[in-house]
Amino acid sequence: MDEHEEGLGEAQQHPEEQPQDSLVKVTGMYKDWFLDYASYVILERAVPSVEDGFKPVQRRIMHSLKELDDGRYNKVANVVGHTMQYHPHGDASIADAMVQIGQKDLLIDTQGNWGNILTGDRAAASRYIEARLSKFALEVVFSPKVTDWQLSYDGRKKEPIHLPVKFPLLLAQGAEGIAVGLSTKIMPHNFIELIDASIKCLKGQKFVIYPDFPTSGIIDVSNYNDGMRGGKVRVRALIEQLDKNKLVIKEIPYNTDTGSLIESILKANEKGKLKVKKIEDNTAASVEIIVHLPNGISPDKTIDALYAFTSCESSISPLGCIIEDNKPEFIGVSEMLRRSTDNTLALLKAELEIQLKELEEQWHFSSLERIFIENRIYRDIEEEETWEGVISAIDKGLKPHIGHLKRAVTEEDIVRLTEIRIKRISKFDLDKAQQHLESLEERIAEVKHHLAHLVEFAIDYFKNLKAKYGKGRERKSEIRIFDNIDTTKVVMRNTKLYVNRAEGFVGTSLKKDEYVADCSDIDDIIVFTEDGKMMVTKVDSKTFIGKNIIHVAVFKKKDARTIYNMVYKDGKGGATYIKRFNVTSVTRDKMYDLTTGKAQSKVLYFTANPNGEAEIITVMLRQVGSVKKLKWDLDFADLLIKGRGAKGNIVTKYAVKRIELKEKGVSTLKPRKIWFDEVVRRLNVDGRGELLGEFRGEDRLLIITQKGVVKTEVPDMALHFDADMLVLEKWNPKKPISVIYYEGAKERYYIKRFLIENPQREESFITDHAKTFLELVSTDWRPVAEISFVKPRGKEAKPNQEIDMEQFISIKGIKALGNQLTADKVKNIDFKDSLPYEEPQPEAVEEIEVVDEQKVGGNDDNKPEPPTEDDGQATLFD
DSSP states (O other), X not given: OOHXXXXXXXHHHOGGGSOTTOOOXXXXXIIIIIHHHHHXXXXXXXXXXXXXXXXXXXXXXXXXXXXXXXXXXXXXXXXXXXXXTTOOSOHHHHHHHHHHHHHTTSSEEEESOOOOTTXXXXXXXXXXXXXXXXXXXXXXXXXXXXXXXXXXXXXXXXXXXXXXXXXXXXXXXXEEEEOSSOEEEEOOBOHHHHHHXXXXXXXXXXXXXXXXXXXXXXXXXXXXXXXXXXXXXXXXXXXXXXXXXXXXXXXXOTTOOHHHHHHHHHHHHHTTSSOOSEEEXXXXXXXXXXXXXXXXXXXXXXXXXXXXXXXXXXXXXXXXXXXXXXXXXXXXXXXXXXHHHHXXXXXXXXXXXXXXXXXXXXXXXXXXXXXXXXXXXGGGGTTOOSHHHHHHHHHHHHGGGOTTOSSOOOHHHHHHHHTOOHHHHHTOOHHHHXXXXXXXXXHHHHHHHXXXXXXXXXXXXXXXXXXXXXXXXXXXXXXXXXXXXXXXXXXXXXXXXXXXXXXXXXXXXXXXXXXXXXXXXXXXXXXXXXXXXXXXXXXXXXXXXXXXXXXXXXOOTTOOXXXXXXXXXXXXXXXXXXXXXXXXXXXXXXXXXXXXXOTTOEEEEEEXXXXXXXXXXXXXXXXXXXXXXXXEEEEGGGSOEEOTTOOOXXXXXXXXXXXXXXXXXXXXXXOEEEEXXXXXXXXXSSSOSEEEEXXXXXXXXXXXXXXXXXXXXXXXXXXXXXTTEEEEEEOOTTSXXXXXXXXXXXXXXXXXXXXXXXTTSOEEOXXXXXXXEEEEXXXXXXXXXXXXXXXXXXXXXXXXXXXXXXXXXXXXXXXXOOEEEESSOEEEEEEEOOOOOOOOOOOOOOOBXXXXXXXXXXXXXXXXXXXXXXXXXXXXXX
């Protein structure tokens, strides 16, 4: 019993002597017991060692597997029981740790149901599954002659302090553990890339390594921070579009399984963040989750919503904590690899030195044996009667012949000579003995050469590992830079917004009042009132803005395409002003005045125009005094678009009777320039990537894929583009598409030219035969192809042939087979420079440009957003 326990015991034995409210100090317990416990958890359970990459339980499992290794499978229950000789814990913790090693498919050759990291299914009971060491583990992990040993916890057995691992195993497998006061999370990395990085490290070259996850997926490592604290890896599922109503998830993020992923999608669906019809899970050896969408739901926006609101995207924060010299240390993965490489170099050197010593000992004794038998020294001991005399006689007989030996002859050497059998002496072959000595000398020279060129030897060692075990271990996770998804643009708007204009309330609970639009609970709404006030506020059940609301809409941040046309009276009896403005950024719940701020200002006319439409209005004045012109037209297209704080242009100083809409307007904004960023595979209006062109509201994108599918899309920043995309450009409906493809059923190359007849439909322009494939596609006006032919046996090769595709075939329907290109066997087909063609120029359209108020004293951020197809909403006030 320790002091603390004794103190408690005395208190229990003599309760009458203890004050009722006495305090018992536990400082000593926290200082000693808790510190011991924390040290134990950190060093002996949760954090791996940098020397071999193992936690203690993993190291003991590997040691037990080696002791049991006979080339056959062992029941996992048997291995667990054997490991308990070294590991002072229950069988469950050992079995779980062993399953985790087995699922990483590197060190253990498994048999039976070891669970599934994709579905989250657990392994079968340890009595049903079997394991043995993999060939890789046998070669890389064990080397008893260079292993340091210690006694097991009960002193009955010896176990390794560290296993002599000659590979960056910690980085290959990864590690995760929660200790007391610290934790570790080291990401798994790619087998081949680790070997390549180790070789670069040995050569003194720079290297960079990034995670690679067994569940595959897409990863963004731009903030990896070398795997240290503060870093972050974003991981996404691989989602593709099967058709307009189906998505397929083919790969999932690390630390996620299909069950939890599907559950997160269903929860997002219940909360109205996205909308799905049903989900099919066809996962077996690989992931296949089919997500069925209702009619009318955008697949591209649903993909973004899956990333934004479900487990299809996750963020992992690495933390590189390891144990070295019995102390925890925080280092990056690059430093881990350097230390592993240095450790491998030291282990290879130690093994070579041991091998050299053993070879020299073999050479020494083989030389002694030859001298002993060839010179018949064994006869000198026939007359000796004592052991000392025998030793002395052999030593005397050897002395004239041992000048070339590399060390002195010891008594142990002489004792070994006496143990040679008569049969061996009688069958001794001098030539074979000489050949054996020469082979030993060659091996000794080889080992010395390796020691003299240790770095080159280590490089060859790593190259050999890569050649033997690298097949099938290529990178699984695709590295890509992610775009940031704006949740307000992809959230499903499943709530209805209402307004009570007279009383000045907006909200989702006003179901008896006027319906405005569909919205979501994360949306902002913009509201304008008759007295010239404006506010942006969060969607709520009921919010008071101000009486006499004239316009309500869902607010799009940074939307410079929506233009507000307004005419207002500047205070009581003041002049009337006209203005055009946009609202790109505001402070939420702040009331803005769009007039000059005078009392009794009033909005006389207001429209919201999603694509910058400019209408013509008629202004009518009251009959007062000598005013002669009582009616005239104003065109909003004559006004510059400015910020919300602009005063505007004066219309009249006289009283306005009313304002009427005379003619609806068309967009006056310049067409948007749209770029395609190949890195994130998304469209943008910020100038990143390749310029696709200038787009108006009716313009579309042309997309052609390697599968022979063509479609057109309205440019939308939410669009996703598959990796097999061949053509992405602004669509010209008059320009033909020229195609050369191999038709599988007829086993011939065909050529066709067509126009897209239905831009709303996605269509295949090649046949669906299994052997059919697309060879070339061009969107030039007059493309030219060159064919080279296979040389027939015994004949001259047919000369290359140029094909003017415009002359070869006329424009036909998209489903037409086309014309056969040639009956000869084709070696290669390539496009040459297209023939010149002058495209007709469209008629010029007068345009105006949005004024950036940041440059003229405002606070707006006028980055253009994609136009919508909604009509402007006009409001008229008498």
